[in-house]
Amino acid sequence: MVSKVPTVYDVAERAGVSIATVSRVLRTPDAVRPVTRERVLGAVTELGYVPSGSARGLAERRTGVLGLYFPGFDALDEAAEFTVFTDDDDGAAGDEFSIVHEAAPPEDAGAATLFLDEVLRGAELEAWRRGFVLMVGVGRGDPATSVARDMAGRVDGLVVLANSVPDDVLERLSARIPIVVLAGPRRGDSNDHVTVSNAQGMAALTRHVLEQTGGRVPSYLAGPVDSPDGAQRWQGFQRAIAEAGLDLADVPVLRGDFSRAAGRRIGDELVRSGLPPALMSSNDQMALGVLDAFAAAGVRVPQDVVVTGFDGIDAAARSHPRLTTVRQPMTELGRAAIEVMARRLDEPDAPPMSVRLPVEVVLRDSSVRRG
Structure with a gap:
């Protein structure tokens, strides 16, 4: 038998606070006094309360989700066959491991993959810090822009890599939700941009x-x-x-x-x-x-x-x-994109922002001639 699902009102009553305070504790805990925060979190744990994203979205007209869209740099048809086995499957001895003689080291990850990994890490960190959920979408091939369009209907704002979405599609999306463009200069658009020097x-x-x-x-x-x-x-x-x-x-x-x-x-x-x-x-x-x-x-x-x-x-x-x-x-680039998006959501009518992060010239052995 399914028991009654606890609500934010139940948490507020148990903790002796308002529902607004409960919301602040769950969204921005550092903004609430430690004593109050601990009381609310204790009530959440005792009741087994799970916030309802849909209910919160209706109240705030937001989903609490930000999107990060990347183009696909790996071909789907190059992926090896993959099968999931359960412990109940009868397999021959040796199915659970293999021995490979590797004559040469494997190719390193592509430059784009290395870059995007760091950007993603930064974006996820900043989204978590600000109380957002990060949705990541990857487009492959000609239908790639359909992924961005689908994401636009489910998120409060979308971060896209420069040149990953055609300009006309990006213009239509930006009429619906805020767009932050990564790693590209402004080209006559009104979106926010984040790049490096x-x-x-x-x-x-x-x-x-x-x-x-x-x-x-x-x-x-x-x-x-x-x-x-x-x-x-x-x-x-x-x-x-x-x-x-x-x-x-x-x-x-x-x-x-x-x-x-x-x-x-x-x-x-x-x-x-x-x-x-x-x-x-x-x-x-x-x-x-x-x-x-x-x-x-x-x-x-x-x-x-x-x-x-x-x-x-x-x-x-x-x-x-x-x-x-x-x-x-690279990591800070992802964090900056989420920060700019958060500002845009708080100030939707502010002028477009262009943020440029500094770089470091790192001198090492490959260029320094001594003597």
Whole structure:
């Protein structure tokens, strides 16, 4: 027999407080005096009370849920078959484990995956801290925007990665709910934007490389042409080259897909065709691939060629040599997106916000020539 489900009124009566106080304890506990908070939480535990999201949403005209939408970078058809077995299934001996002889290390996670993992961690942390639930949606292939549209009907606001949703779709969604765009500059829209100082960081790093190479023209390893971050980093590189009085037309520009495998391929090509004084990569993953290729060919870094990256992923601090990079605050980017969304929900008529987080130029062995 199902017992009576306790309500917020039952909790308030048991704790001797108003239902508004119960709501504050559950949503923003730090805003309530410790003694009162403990009394309310004790009543919640004793009664087994579970807040009703739908009831709260009707009262506040909010769901208490924020959305985070990412494009899908892994192909669904590449996923291996997966079967779930229960303890009752009769399986042959050995079904519960396998032994694999691995001749070579597996490919590292893609650059986009590493970036999004950190952004997601920050967004989830800030959403939890502010009393929101975070809904994460991943779109794959042409129907990807349908995921964003479905999410828009279930959340109070939606955070999207720049260029992951077509502009016309984004415009329609922003007419319904607040939108925060991550990692992309404003392009005539009225959404809130959160990005990092890509151009400023790359310009500072380029000046350092020119100092280390005596002003000799470096090669530049660019990413995909549709990357907003990549475009900003290229702008910073151009600025520093012009400031140094060098001709941009003399800069060899290579292009990859932000993956470590692309960096290895380009590193192999440079070994065969001739090394530049420096190779500046627009992300860490490609720079690490270049280091792999150079190490296999006996190329000395930084003595023979300076190598730098951008992003500040953990692997860059453990490479041989350790990779000079620009560290962007990926976790803080996710936190800032949720903070901006929370402000927008509290002040829906405020002017659009553009937040730009600072970066750090991290000098390591791959670029610092000593003696």
